[in-house]
Amino acid sequence: MKQFMDQDFLLSTEAAKALYHTYAKKMPIVDYHCHINPQEIYEDRKFDNITQVWLGGDHYKWRQMRSNGVDERFITGDASDREKFQKWAETLSKLIGNPLYHWSHLELQRYFGYTGYLNGDTAEEVWNLCNEKLHEDSMSVRNIIKQSNVTVICTTDDPADTLEWHQKIAADSSFDVKVLPAWRPDKAMNVEKPDFAAYIAKLSAASGIEIKDFASLKTALKNRMEFFKSQGCSVSDHALEYVMYVPADETELEAIFAKGLSGKTISKEDELKYKTAFMLFVAKEYNRMGWVMQLHYGCKRDNNAMMFEKLGPDTGYDCINNYAPSAQMADFLNALSATNEIPKTIIYSLNPNDNASIGTIIGCFQSDFPGKIQHGSAWWFNDHKIGMTEQMTSLANVGCFGNFIGMLTDSRSFLSYTRHEYFRRILCELIGGWVDNGEYPNDQKALKEIIEGISYNNAMNYFQF
Numbered sequence: 143m144k145q146f147m148d149q150d151f152l153l154s155t156e157a158a159k160a161l162y163h164t165y166a167k168k169m170p171i172v173d174y175h176c177h178i179n180p181q182e183i184y185e186d187r188k189f190d191n192i193t194q195v196w197l198g199g200d201h202y203k204w205r206q207m208r209s210n211g212v213d214e215r216f217i218t219g220d221a222s223d224r225e226k227f228q229k230w231a232e233t234l235s236k237l238i239g240n241p242l243y244h245w246s247h248l249e250l251q252r253y254f255g256y257t258g259y260l261n262g263d264t265a266e267e268v269w270n271l272c273n274e275k276l277h278e279d280s281m282s283v284r285n286i287i288k289q290s291n292v293t294v295i296c297t298t299d300d301p302a303d304t305l306e307w308h309q310k311i312a313a314d315s316s317f318d319v320k321v322l323p324a325w326r327p328d329k330a331m332n333v334e335k336p337d338f339a340a341y342i343a344k345l346s347a348a349s350g351i352e353i354k355d356f357a358s359l360k361t362a363l364k365n366r367m368e369f370f371k372s373q374g375c376s377v378s379d380h381a382l383e384y385v386m387y388v389p390a391d392e393t394e395l396e397a398i399f400a401k402g403l404s405g406k407t408i409s410k411e412d413e414l415k416y417k418t419a420f421m422l423f424v425a426k427e428y429n430r431m432g433w434v435m436q437l438h439y440g441c442k443r444d445n446n447a448m449m450f451e452k453l454g455p456d457t458g459y460d461c462i463n464n465y466a467p468s469a470q471m472a473d474f475l476n477a478l479s480a481t482n483e484i485p486k487t488i489i490y491s492l493n494p495n496d497n498a499s500i501g502t503i504i505g506c507f508q509s510d511f512p513g514k515i516q517h518g519s520a521w522w523f524n525d526h527k528i529g530m531t532e533q534m535t536s537l538a539n540v541g542c543f544g545n546f547i548g549m550l551t552d553s554r555s556f557l558s559y560t561r562h563e564y565f566r567r568i569l570c571e572l573i574g575g576w577v578d579n580g581e582y583p584n585d586q587k588a589l590k591e592i593i594e595g596i597s598y599n600n601a602m603n604y605f606q607f
Contacts (some may be wrong), residue, residue, distance in 0.1 A: 145254060147247055152527070153486070154569040157584065158574025164565040169597040171293045171559055174605055175324065175379060175436060175550040180297050180307035181377035182556075183321055184314070186269035186284045191271035193223035194465055197230060199554045202242060207233050213553050218453055220558055226266050229451050241526035244425065246566035248560035253263040253286070265593035283556050294607045296324040296377050301338045301366040302341075302348040312374070320607060325396070331420045333402035334413045342403060356416075357397040360423055367427060377604060384465055385489075387473035389413040390415035396544030409597070418474070425478055428485035434605055435485045436548070438521065439463075440492035462492050462523060466483065468499035475507050475515075486511065486604065488547070490518035494529060511559075513604065521552065525561065530568045542590050547601040566597050 145454040146152070153159045165494040188303065189195050197203055197217075204217050215221045217229075237243040260268050260563040265395075275281055280289070284377050287295070289337040299305065303323070311321045328343045346353045349362035359587055388411065390398075398412045428435045442451045471489070477483040484507055489500050497517070519525070522534040537543050549565035551558050570593065576582045577589070 147244070147251065147257075151560075152564075152570060152571055153574070155574045155578040157577040158207060158571045161574050161577075161589060161593050162570035164224075165593040166570050167243070167563075169566075169594055169599075170599060171290060171292045171551075171562050172601045172607065173292055173551045173559070173603070174377060174601055175298070175552055176239040176558075177298050177554045177558060179554075180311060180323075181320055181433055183285050183287070183295075183317075184307045184310045186282045188279075188282045189281060190225075191223050191276065192269060192274075193230075195555060195557055196246075197223075197226050199456075201456060203230060203233075204458040205512070206237060206240065206242060208237060208276055209233075211392075212301065218457065226346075227269055228262065230393045231265035231268070231576050231591065232262040233319075235259075244564060245558070245561060248563060249557045252560050253281070253289075253353075253557055265430075278562075284317055286556045287559075289381055294320045294602075294605075296320065296322050298326045298379060299323040299328050299375075300542055301325065301330060301363060301434045302344045302368070304348075305370070307371055309514060320374070322377070324372045324607070325375055326368065326380070327363065327378070327424065328381050330359065331380070331417055333398060333416045334408040336405070338402045338403055341460075354403075356395050356419075359399065359595055362429065363424065367431065371433075375434065375607075377434045378424065379436040380438065380605075381441070382437060383441065383443075383463060384439045384467070385437060385471045385474050386414045386416045386418050387470045387477065388414040390419060390475070395419050414471065421474065422477060425485055426481075426483045429478070432484060432606075434488065436488045436490070436518070438490045438518075440490075440496060441522070445543045464493060468496070468503060470498075472506065474501050475503065479507060484509075484515070486514050486516075488516040488518040490526050492524070494520075494524050494532060497533055498540065501536055501540035508542075510601070511604075513542060513547065513600070516545075516547055516604070517541065519547075519549050519565070525552075525565075527568055530565060531572055533591075544595060545600060546596050547604050548596045548598070562597075566593075569593070569596060 149160050153162055185374050189408055207217050212229045212233060216226050234243060234246060247259060250260065254272050256268060258264060267530060279285065307319060308323050311317060314376055330345060332338060342353050342359070345362055349365040351358060351362040351365055353359050353362050394415060398408065398416045401408055424436055433538050439465050441460050442462045445461055446459040455590065466604055475484055487506065491500060500517045507515045517537045520529040524533065534543065537546060551561055553561070573589070573592065577584055
């Protein structure tokens with residue numbers, strides 16, 4: 143029996159162990175997609191207790207606490223931080239096979255030096271240990287980032303954002319980690335939402351351009367893109383229900399935009415026409431500016447109407463959307479290819495059934511850069527051992543796996559960098575198994591390039607940070 147989460151955790155072959163400890167372990171981290179707050183980085187926040195770090199906004203954990211029958215008072219309600227931590231500890235011990243069990247214990251090991259296991263009985267011990275450590279200067283936000291060996295962070299930022307905190311971080315020579323904005327224009331695309339008109343007014347004020355139609359919206363977005371570019375932005379990100387391709391002419395689009403601006407009901411067909419035009423426009427701009435386009439899709443959001451009314455979005459009530467037709471993704475990219483305007487693109491689906499289709503689609507549009515079109519890392523409900531292994535195996539089966547840009551953190555927590563360790567161990571176990579089985583030679587030069595590339599170097603080369 144192996145020791146619980148020891149140095150060879152998830153590594154079952156000698157080849158896997160060698161690949162991880164020799165190559166993957168030492169590589170830095172590029173956090174090219176996350177949801178952390180740049181203000182907290184600038185202010186070098188220190189947390190009062192472990193609940194603030196672990197449970198303040200982490201809907202992954204909230205979902206599992208609800209699954210364990212924990213009352214909402216101990217999740218998002220007014221219970222004390224100590225009470226919330228106790229309920230999480232009691233839940234964690236039941237999460238056998240869940241990545242949260244591994245992530246939580248990796249964080250306890252790497253940041254707090256705790257090698258035991260957290261449950262209801264050990265909660266008091268862990269609570270005291272973590273809180274004492276969190277009060278040390280070494281556990282301020284900036285020091286957590288530094289000790290995690292992170293070199294680049296891309297946050298998620300709305301086009302109307304002032305990017306004030308990014309500017310302040312960039313001007314601070316005492317912190318040498320790049321913290322860059324990433325462009326997330328979902329609110330300008332979501333014409334069907336009831337707050338669309340209010341957001342357009344906000345975007346008008348930020349850009350200094352009166353947005354009265356679709357044409358002026360595009361002008362305002364170009365304006366804000368140039369501002370983001372001046373602050374170091376070279377990455378975009380889109381949260382889509384699915385990638386659509388329903389073309390429309392300019393007259394139709396202006397009529398749809400006018401409906402959205404006046405608060406009228408938008409039909410599903412009109413929504414898809416507008417969003418198709420919106421995505422084609424921004425994709426061409428990304429290509430012109432040399433930006434990377436990230437497409438996250440396959441999520442059906444906010445499914446519990448009662449809890450959405452109570453708590454709002456991003457609180458743990460999303461699920462996999464089973465409708466993500468590969469033909470429309472291919473048609474969308476094909477429309478851009480007609481004028482040679484496909485930007486570097488990363489495609490993520492929340493539905494693991496889409497792995498093979500994404501792998502074949504990206505192969506149709508590769509061109510002038512190694513891995514220009516990427517199958518993004520296993521995302522959200524899939525970033526566990528099986529999900530990561532299946533995504534990487536599928537990509538290897540139909541694509542050029544050596545050019546894969548690897549893991550993204552996609553987190554609101556500053557302790558989540560151990561997810562990169564988790565990913566790298568799974569990566570080395572997968573490749574090490576192929577080597578051990580004679581499916582790939584024990585060519586250390588080639589293996590070093592592949593492991594170090596997927597861990598870090600490919601992403602740095604791809605994004606050109």
